[in-house]
Amino acid sequence: MNRVVITGIGIYSCIGKNLDEVRDSLYEGHSGIVLDPVRKAFGYRSGLTGYVEKPNLKGMLDRRARITLPDQGEYAFLATTEAMRLARLDPDWTEKHIFGIIYGNDSTAKSVIEAIDIMREKKDTMLVGSGSVFQTMNSTVTMNLATIFKLRGINFTVSAACASGSHAIGLGYHFIKTGLEASIVCGGAQETGHYSMGNFDALSAFSTHESEPTKASRPFDRHRDGLIPSGGAATVILESLESAQGRGAPIWGEVIGYGFSSNGAHISNPTVEGPVRALRMALQEAGLRPDEVDYINAHATSTPAGDSSEARALDEVFGSARPCISSTKSMTGHECWMAGASEIVYSALMMRDSFVAPNINFEEPDEDSARLNIIKKSLGKDINVFLSNSFGFGGTNSTLIVRKWDKLTAL
Amino acid sequence: MKNADAIIERINGFLVEEFEVEPSRITPEANLKTTLELDSLDYIDLVVVIESHLGFKVKPEDFQGIVSFQDFYNYVIPRVHTKELV
Numbered sequence: 113m114n115r116v117v118i119t120g121i122g123i124y125s126c127i128g129k130n131l132d133e134v135r136d137s138l139y140e141g142h143s144g145i146v147l148d149p150v151r152k153a154f155g156y157r158s159g160l161t162g163y164v165e166k167p168n169l170k171g172m173l174d175r176r177a178r179i180t181l182p183d184q185g186e187y188a189f190l191a192t193t194e195a196m197r198l199a200r201l202d203p204d205w206t207e208k209h210i211f212g213i214i215y216g217n218d219s220t221a222k223s224v225i226e227a228i229d230i231m232r233e234k235k236d237t238m239l240v241g242s243g244s245v246f247q248t249m250n251s252t253v254t255m256n257l258a259t260i261f262k263l264r265g266i267n268f269t270v271s272a273a274c275a276s277g278s279h280a281i282g283l284g285y286h287f288i289k290t291g292l293e294a295s296i297v298c299g300g301a302q303e304t305g306h307y308s309m310g311n312f313d314a315l316s317a318f319s320t321h322e323s324e325p326t327k328a329s330r331p332f333d334r335h336r337d338g339l340i341p342s343g344g345a346a347t348v349i350l351e352s353l354e355s356a357q358g359r360g361a362p363i364w365g366e367v368i369g370y371g372f373s374s375n376g377a378h379i380s381n382p383t384v385e386g387p388v389r390a391l392r393m394a395l396q397e398a399g400l401r402p403d404e405v406d407y408i409n410a411h412a413t414s415t416p417a418g419d420s421s422e423a424r425a426l427d428e429v430f431g432s433a434r435p436c437i438s439s440t441k442s443m444t445g446h447e448c449w450m451a452g453a454s455e456i457v458y459s460a461l462m463m464r465d466s467f468v469a470p471n472i473n474f475e476e477p478d479e480d481s482a483r484l485n486i487i488k489k490s491l492g493k494d495i496n497v498f499l500s501n502s503f504g505f506g507g508t509n510s511t512l513i514v515r516k517w518d519k520l521t522a523l
Numbered sequence: 524m525k526n527a528d529a530i531i532e533r534i535n536g537f538l539v540e541e542f543e544v545e546p547s548r549i550t551p552e553a554n555l556k557t558t559l560e561l562d563s564l565d566y567i568d569l570v571v572v573i574e575s576h577l578g579f580k581v582k583p584e585d586f587q588g589i590v591s592f593q594d595f596y597n598y599v600i601p602r603v604h605t606k607e608l609v
Contacts, residue, residue, distance in 0.1 A: 175543050179568070236580060241571045242564035 116288045117517065118364040119356050120199025120349035121457045122191035126162030126342050127444055130194055135461045138469035139490050143326035143443050145340050151306045151313075158318035160328050162342025162445040164304045173260065179243030181256050182223045184301035184450075187345035188215065188253045189260060192297055195347040196261070199361055203262065212265030212293045214284045215253045216276025216300035218449040221308040223247035253301045253345075265293050271449075273504025274413075276300055277346065278452025282370035282510055284350045294355040300453035302343035309341040315380070319414060329446075330473035331412035331439035332419050332481035339413040342445030346454035363517040364460050369398030369499075375507025382421040384428065386509050387411075387501065391429045394499065394511035403433035404497055405513070407468055409455045411501040412439035413446045422501065423480035434485040436493060438471035452502035452510060463495040463516055530600050537576045541568060551593040558592070577603055 121131065126144030128134035137144070144162045151159040167186045169178055172193075181189065196206075227240045227248055246252060251269040258267045266287055270280040277300020284298040312318070319338035321328035330336045356363055371394030375386035395402065408426065412419045419439075426437065440458045441447070447454050462469055468491040477486070495516065502510045539546050542559040549558060559565070570581050579602050589595050 175541075176562075176564075234574075236574075238567055238583075239571055239574055239580075242567040 114289050114291055115353040116285045116350055116367045117353050117356050118348055118367065118460065118514065119351045119361040120195035120201065120347070121364060121460055122194030122198065122347040123344070123454060123457045124164070124167070124187040124190045125344035125346070125444060125447065125454060126164050129165065129190070131461065134458070135465065137443065138440065138458055138461060139467060141443065141470045141472045141490060143329070143472065144342065145325045145329055145445050147322050147325045148306065154306050154310065156306070156310065156313045157316065158313060158320045158322065158338070160319055160322060160325055160340045161304065162340065162447070164342070164344045177256070177260055179241065180246035182220050182247040182252055182303065183305060184217060184220070184303040184343065184345060185247070185253050185256045187343070188257060188299065188301040188347065191299060191345040191347040192257055192261065195297070195349050199349045201349070205359070207262045209295065210265040210293065211263045212287065212296040213254050213258050213263050213267050214270060214280045214287070214296055214298050215257065216270045216272065216278070216280040216449050216453060217250060217253045218271040218273055218276050219303060219308055220248055220250060220252050222303055222305040225307045257297065261297070263297065266296060272508045272510070273506060274446065274448050275452050275502040275504040275508045275510040276449040277454065278500065278502035278510035278512055279372065279508070281348055281350070281367070281453060281456060281512055282372060285367045285370050288350055288352050295349070295351045297347060298350055298453065299345060299347035300450035301345040302448045302450035304343035312341060317415060327473050329414045329442050331410065331414045331442050331471060332423060332477065332484070332486050333474050334476040334478040336414045336416060336419060339415050339441070340445035342447045344447060344450055344454065346450055346457045348453055348456050365463060365514045365517050367512065368515050369394035369400070369511070369513030371395070371397065371511040373509045375509070377507055380505055382418050382503060383507065384421050384424045386507055387422060387425040387503060388428055390509040390511040391425060391501070394513050395429070398513045400497065400513065402430045405430070405433070405435045405499050406493065406495045407459065407462065407498040408435050408437045409459045409498060409500040410437050410439040411503045413441050418503070420478065420480045422503070423484055427480070427483045436468045436487050436491065437484050438469055438487045440469055442470070442472040442474065452500070455500045455502070456512060456514065459498045459500055460514065463498055463514070466492060466494050468493050468495070527596070527600055530603055531596050533576065534596065534599060537572050541572045549592055551591065551596070553592055555589060555592055555595050573599070
């Protein structure tokens with residue numbers, strides 16, 4: 113079995129368009145949530161959203177590459193470009209070596225709706241143009257990035273609701289661990305436009321605390337009233353230790369555990385038992401006791417039911433170990449298909465710079481969150497091991513565990 | 524009725540914008556496909572920009588006999604005039 117290490121990370125999100133900006137936002141507890149009047153005019157109950165600036169890729173990509181990219185593909189291109197640079201991967205290397213891609217994505221609504229609108233109006237399918245079909249397929253991110261970066265290994269998209277990005281990394285980990293691949297671009301992407309989240313808003317799942325957008329996302333807090341949709345993209349480059357060391361790549365950490373489960377229950381209501389199984393599976397694979405985990409990046413999205421279930425699951429598994437816990441969704445909102453990957457990036461930055469980012473807006477616990485060690489303010493702390501939870505509709509659960517890289521663990 | 528030069532100027536303008544080519548490379552004698560670096564997918568976008576800017580629909584197979592920009596102008600200009608007369 114191969115050891116699997118992280119050699120590059122990249123991010124494009126509502127709290128920063130690159131790692132440096134995001135690191136500062138995490139440390140300072142900066143929220144990326146705004147009130148979007150377009151959503152209100154469109155009929156949303158809640159106009160709250162993470163604000164993600166639309167990139168301008170002219171000059172970075174040729175026309176052919178640009179017209180096949182939807183918004184989340186643009187985000188993913190920038191996140192992957194940053195991760196490639198940090199991993200010291202140039203196009204020449206990726207062209208000469210087998211390099212794969214497994215990315216999480218579970219919708220591309222804006223591109224679909226815009227294409228259908230044109231067909232309805234013009235009564236001629238050809239007038240959607242040649243880029244449309246490549247924007248509208250769920251695998252749009254992987255098909256575009258594999259083409260742009262000339263990746264010739266495994267190539268597919270993982271669709272697993274709000275655990276998509278986490279499962280993508282988990283699958284990449286297994287492909288490398290078992291020797292099927294040496295290097296894989298993993299990650300998750302999430303579109304942000306108002307077309308993409310209207311039917312989610314319909315479920316009354318979003319916070320309506322519109323008077324103070326930056327205080328609306330309050331995971332684990334007693335007065336939370338729903339999640340806030342957000343988006344962007346995050347890339348995590350995984351390599352076998354042999355591949356990474358062979359080319360002298362920087363190593364950010366080692367993936368040592370991936371646990372997964374399905375609740376087999378309600379389509380949207382969470383359970384405690386499902387996440388508990390994913391958590392225990394990841395710990396068992398990592399060979400760790402609960403008290404050996406220094407930090408948990410919780411899935412907690414700020415919904416009343418979801419946060420309580422996760423709090424109970426964490427208490428059941430970690431009990432008296434009481435590791436530091438925060439939900440970075442308090443700052444980012446819920447980055448959905450991207451979240452499982454972005455929260456690995458956020459946690460990796462904390463691990464590198466020895467701090468725990470705060471769970472902002474956590475002011476008053478409820479009976480479940482009171483049993484956890486939730487971090488309210490930025491905390492200086494060495495993180496040797498972190499764990500990240502991601503759960504999604506349909507009861508899909510994913511837990512990843514990453515250990516800090518140092519010379520001792522390399523032996 | 525617009526004169527041919529005005530129509531050609533308009534055509535060149537949207538081809539430069541859509542296909543991101545240097546304006547100086549577009550001459551009546553130049554090869555349309557190689558100058559605009561058109562592949563099979565790009566002809567679909569040529570149909571789109573003609574409909575968008577000139578208001579009539581083109582069949583992709585109509586492009587088969589078009590080699591130079593002059594051929595392209597010769598194809599487009601009568602259709603612009605026909606549209607104006609309708």
